[in-house]
Amino acid sequence: MNLKPLLSALILVKICxxxxxxxxxxxxxxxxxxxxxxxxxxxxxxxxxxxxxxxxQGSSSVSLNxxxxxxxxxxxxxxxxxxxxxxxxxxxxxTSGNLVVNTGSGNSNGIPFSVRAGNIYCVATTGSDSxxxxxxxxxxxxxxxxNSVAGGDIIYIENGVAQTSVDDYSAGLAITAxxxxxxxxxxxxxxxxxTVTIGSNSLSYGIRTPAVGGAKDNWVIAGLxxxxxxxxxxxxxxxxxxxxxxFSCPLGAGQAACMHTDTTVNYFFYGNSVHxxxxxTGSIDKFYHGVYFTTNSNHIWAGWNEVNNNxxxxxxRGGCRAIQFYSTGGSDQFDMHVHDNLVHNSICDGINFSTVxxxxxxxxxxxxxxxxxxxxxxxxxxxSDYSCIVAGGGGTTRVALYNNTLYDCGSRRTSDAGAFNxxxxxxxxxxxxxQLSGETYVNPSAGSASLTGSNNLWFGAGVxxxxxxxxxxxxxxxVNASLGNFNLQSTSPAIDKGTSVNGLTxxxxxxxxxxxxxxxIGAYEFPSGGASATAPAPPMNxxxxxx
Numbered sequence: 001m002n003l004k005p006l007l008s009a010l011i012l013v014k015i016c017x018x019x020x021x022x023x024x025x026x027x028x029x030x031x032x033x034x035x036x037x038x039x040x041x042x043x044x045x046x047x048x049x050x051x052x053x054x055x056x057q058g059s060s061s062v063s064l065n066x067x068x069x070x071x072x073x074x075x076x077x078x079x080x081x082x083x084x085x086x087x088x089x090x091x092x093x094x095t096s097g098n099l100v101v102n103t104g105s106g107n108s109n110g111i112p113f114s115v116r117a118g119n120i121y122c123v124a125t126t127g128s129d130s131x132x133x134x135x136x137x138x139x140x141x142x143x144x145x146x147n148s149v150a151g152g153d154i155i156y157i158e159n160g161v162a163q164t165s166v167d168d169y170s171a172g173l174a175i176t177a178x179x180x181x182x183x184x185x186x187x188x189x190x191x192x193x194x195t196v197t198i199g200s201n202s203l204s205y206g207i208r209t210p211a212v213g214g215a216k217d218n219w220v221i222a223g224l225x226x227x228x229x230x231x232x233x234x235x236x237x238x239x240x241x242x243x244x245x246x247f248s249c250p251l252g253a254g255q256a257a258c259m260h261t262d263t264t265v266n267y268f269f270y271g272n273s274v275h276x277x278x279x280x281t282g283s284i285d286k287f288y289h290g291v292y293f294t295t296n297s298n299h300i301w302a303g304w305n306e307v308n309n310n311x312x313x314x315x316x317r318g319g320c321r322a323i324q325f326y327s328t329g330g331s332d333q334f335d336m337h338v339h340d341n342l343v344h345n346s347i348c349d350g351i352n353f354s355t356v357x358x359x360x361x362x363x364x365x366x367x368x369x370x371x372x373x374x375x376x377x378x379x380x381x382x383x384s385d386y387s388c389i390v391a392g393g394g395g396t397t398r399v400a401l402y403n404n405t406l407y408d409c410g411s412r413r414t415s416d417a418g419a420f421n422x423x424x425x426x427x428x429x430x431x432x433x434x435q436l437s438g439e440t441y442v443n444p445s446a447g448s449a450s451l452t453g454s455n456n457l458w459f460g461a462g463v464x465x466x467x468x469x470x471x472x473x474x475x476x477x478x479v480n481a482s483l484g485n486f487n488l489q490s491t492s493p494a495i496d497k498g499t500s501v502n503g504l505t506x507x508x509x510x511x512x513x514x515x516x517x518x519x520x521i522g523a524y525e526f527p528s529g530g531a532s533a534t535a536p537a538p539p540m541n542x543x544x545x546x547x
Contacts, residue, residue: 001313007113010477012155022051022052022105022511023052023103023105023106023107023108023512024050024051024052024053024054024101024102024103024105024106024107024108025050025051025052025108025109025506025511026048026049026050026099026100026101026108026110026111027049027050027051027083027270027271027303027304027328027340027510028049028050028111028243028268028270028271028303028304029046029048029049029099029111029113029191029243030046030047030049030135030220030222030223030243030244031044031046031047031154031185031187031189031220031222031241032111032112032113032114032241033113033114033115033116033183033184033185034046034090034113034115034116034118034121034154034187035090035093035115035116035117035118035152035154036070036090036092036093036094036115037090037092037448038118038119038120038134039089039120039135039140039154040120040122040135040136041089041237042072042089042090042091042092043089043090043091043092043094043115043116043120043300044089044090044118044120044154045074045087045088045089045090045156045189045191045192046071046087046089046090046099046113047085047087047192047222047223047243047244048062048082048085048086048087048088048099048101049083049084049085049106049244049256049270049271049304050083050084050101050509051082051083051084051509052084052103052105052510053076053077053079053086053101053103054076054077054103056076056077057073057076057077058104059104060076060101060102060103060104061073061101061102062086062088062099062100062101062102062220063102064090064094064095064097064098064099064100064115065094065095065097065098066097066111067093067094067095068102068432069091069093070091070093070094070095071088071089071090071091071094071099072087072088072089072091073086073087073088074087074089074433075087075192075193078135079383080244080271081271081273081304081306081342082135082306082342082509083304083509083510085244085285085489086101087188087192087193087328090115091304091500092436092510094115095115096112096113096114096115096116097110097112097113098110098111098112098113099111099112099113106193107525112481114183114312116152116183116184117152117184118136118151118152118153118154118184119149119150119153119154120135120154121133121136121138121139121145121148121149121153121154121155121156121174121348121410122134122135122136122138122139122145122155122156122157122158122191123138123139123140123141123142123144123145123155123156123157123158123161124138124139124140124158124161125140125158125159125160125161126138127139127140128140129141131182133137133145133148136380138158140159141163141518142155142163142167142173142188142198143163143167143168143173145157145188146167146173146175146188149178149186149467150178150179150180150186151179151180151181151184151185151186151218151292152180152184152185152186152188153177153186153187153463154187154189154469155186155187155188155189156189156190156191157188157189157190157191157196157224158191158194158196159191159193159194159195159196159309160194160196160392161193161194161196161197162196162197162198162201163197163198163199163387164197164199164200164203164227166198166203167474167538168175168210169205169208169210169212170203170204170205170208171199171203171204171205171206171207171208171228172199172200172203172205172206172207172227172228172404173198173199173206173207173208174207174208174209174210174279175206175207175208175209175216175219175443176209176210176212176214177212177213177214177215177216178214178215178216180215180217180218180219181217182217182218183220183400184218185218185220185239185241186218186219186220187219187220187222188220188221188222189220189222189223190222190223190224190440194223195225196223196224196225196418197224197225197226197227198224198225198226198227198272199226199227199228199231200227200228200435201227201228201250201251201280202229202251202374203227203228203229203251204228204229204230205228205229205230205231205232205233206227206228206230206231206232206237207221207226207228207231207232207233207235208230208232208234208495209233209234209235209236209237210235211235211236216234216236216237217237217238217239217240218238218239218240219237219239219240219241219259220240220241220243220244220451221241221242221245222241222242222243222244222245223243223244223245224245225244225245225248225342225460226246226248227243227247227248227249228245228249228252228258229249229252229253229254229256230249230252230256230257230260231247231248231249231258231259232247232258232260233256233260233261233262234260234261234262234264234265234267235261235262235264236262236263236264237264237267238264238265238266238267238269239266239267240264240266240268241268241270242267242268242269242270242272243268243270243271243272244260244270244271244272245272245273246256246272246273246275246277247259247272247273247275247290247459248272248274248275248276248277249277249278249293249319250276250277250278250279250280250281251278251280252277252278252281252285252288252319252332253278253281253285253288253524254285254287254288255288255322255328256287256288256292257275257277257290257291257292257319258274258289258290258319259272259274259291259292260292260294261292261293261297261300262294262295262296262297263295263296263330264293264300265297265298265299265519266299267293267297267299267300267301267417268301269291269300269301269302269303269305270301270302270303270304270305271303271304271305272305272306273305273306273308274290274291274305274306274307274308274309274312274322275306275308275309276311276312276512276529277289277290277309277310277318277319278309278317278318278319279309279310279311279314279317279318279319280317281317281318283316283317283378283380284315284316284317284318284319284320284377284378284379285318285319285320285379285380285381286320286348286379286381286382286383286384287320287381288306288319288320288382289309289320289321289322289323289324290309290319290322290323290324290346291305291307291322291323291324292321292324292326293322293324293326293333293336294325294326294327294328294330295328295329295330295372296324296327296330296331296333297327297333298333298334298336298361299335299361300325300333300335300337301337302323302334302337302338302339302341303337303338303339303340303341303342304340304341305342306341306342306343307322307323307341307342307343307344307346308326308342308344309321309322309345310344310345310346310347311345312517313345314490315347315375315376315377316463318347318348319346319347320346320347320348320349320379320384321348321349321350321352321384322343322344322346322349322350322351322373323338323341323343323350323351323352324352324354324358325352325353325354325355326352326355327355330355331357332355332356332357332360332393332394332395333355333356333357333362333363333393334356334357334358334361334362334363335344335360335361335362335363336353336356336357336361336362336363336364337362337364338351338364338365338366338368339364339365339366339367339368340366340367340368340508341368341369342368342369343368343369343370343371343373344369344370344371344372344373344374344484345372345373346372346373346374347373347374347375347376347377347379348373348374348383348384348386348389349373349374349384349385349386349388349389349390349421350370350374350387350389350406350409351365351368351370351388351389351390352385352387352390353365353389353390353391353392353393353399354390354392354393355392355393356391356392356393356395356399356424357393357394357395357397358395358397358398358399359394359395359396359397360395360398362397362400362488363391363399363400363401364400364401364402364502365389365399365400365401365404366400366401366402366403366404366501366502366504367403367404367504367506367507367508367523368404368508368523369404369405369407369409369486369508369523370388370389370404370405370406370407370409370482371388371405371406371407371409371486372407372408372411373386373387373408373409373410374387374388374409374412374417374418375389375411375412376409376411376412376414376417377412377487379394382538383416384416385416385417385421385443386410386412386414386416386417386418387409387410387417387418387419387420387421388404388406388409388410388420389401389404389406389419389421389461390420390421390423391420391422391423391424391425391426392421392423392424393422393423393424394424395424396413396425398425398427398452398544399424399425399426399427400429400501400502401420401426401427401428401429401431401453401509401522402427402428402429402430402431402501402502402504403429403431403498403501403504403519403522403523404424404431404432404522404523405431405432405434405522405523405524406419406431406433407432407433407434407478407481407486408434408435408436408439408456409433409435409439410439410440410443411436411439413438413439413440415443415445416442416443416445417439417440417443418435418439418440418441418442418443418444419433419435419439419440419441419442420433420441420442420443420448420451421442421443421446421460422442422443422446422447422448422449422450422451423446423450424450425450425451425452426450426451426452426453427452427453428451428452428453428456429454429456429498429499429501430455430456430498430499430501430519430520430521430522431453431456431457431521431522432456432457432459432476432486432521432522432523433456433457433458433459433464434459434460434476434478434481435459435460435461436460437460439460439461440461441458441464441465442465448465449467451465451467452467452468453467453468454468454469454470454471454499455469455470455471455497455498455499455521456468456471456472456521456529457471457472457473457474457476457493457494457497457521457522458471458472458473459473459474459475459476470497470499472493472494472497472521474493475493476488476492476493476494476522477489477491477492477494477523478492479494480543484525486522486524487524487526488520488522488524488526489524492526494518494520494521494522495516495520495526496514496517496518496519496520497515497518497520498518498519498520498521499513499518500519501504501519504519506525507520507523507524507525508523508524509524511524511525511527512525513525515527515528516528522526
């Protein structure tokens, strides 16, 4: 089965009781600290990502440390991927505390935000690099701004700015030694609503931290269109936040990825759209991936991203895996959290925990929707693997896979294809595994001896593996799998058949778990009180193009 590329425009249909009755939920923000003054009519802009904000503000508000006057609302309820965003600006009265979205349906969870000192700069097509760099006297180029900031400073890049030529080290933007710190990070952000491009399809790197002396830690990169053979390449850094960007690398090839880390720790990769990965090259490349965390990259959080490697559906060219963990020449990786992602259209694996050791820190994947991956064929430079989720590496502590929805995994239908590749111990709980004719639950070549778990729903390839308990073998009754809508119908056998795992309290949409008498199986929690299906706007990238 080959789902059409533009089905991502219909990929998710929100199940809701009544939009006005849903409590808002904040997923994350772009920056977590900033100054309350020194900018354009106030302080820093903060983008809040989440769900159930409502299409218009109306009487709703955002508060910081309990004060609604501490922030002013710039935009409300804009669609991003399958959820929404709000942009607020800090005012002079702002103090550190929790950001909370307040609607008639209730108050959201709180997200900590620190008000601190720092400068606010800007880059505009009408600016000059001889200006002060402060609103409205902006700089002209992004390299000038990047080279001028110190710890705690924020750069806003206005609409139409494009840094497509080489700054240094073969990159559109080369980030070298600076004074950024964990309490005073440096931030490179698109101005609210702006379209900003860093790199080009043919440039070696969009943004890069080259292997030269000096610390390059604690940057926030948010809201940008990032392009290149490798879009983002970070080496030997800590404390980065890469938030809400649009990545595309159609000419990508080699031992890299559209987003690539090496020896990187404490890294947050949230809300990014990664698409068209190597799909204009001449062949499939085993070593090139959508998102790749390599050598000694640990303490990684990857959430709320869409990774759509090959939306054209080509099986003769493109990158291999969607999300890859492989420590080339390093130690097994640990403290990995892959959650609430939409992963689809990948020639090789969807999520590949290839070299991990959970003895040193949890390795987990939850609330992910992974479908139509592992299509094959073998890349021209060697064979690969073709699964929705792979686990390999060392140690005895099990990789935790829970509340994921997996569909059409390993349609290559060979001994190295299936929903799970159990190359090391896995604990699978509360997952829906729906396979099409001829597909398998577990890669036959790896076997299922190291698989345990309970309360999974297996469908399409017979009874589930005997090593798992409390299994459900039945059609999960998705709303419309052929259109990529994996919400549950009201009569789904997955409802109330799950169990509590690792303290998980929300689903893919941010809906609280459980809604009924028990937890549901899969990435979605069916809302109590009945439901109806409503479709949000199509997922957009930052250039306002439907992905």
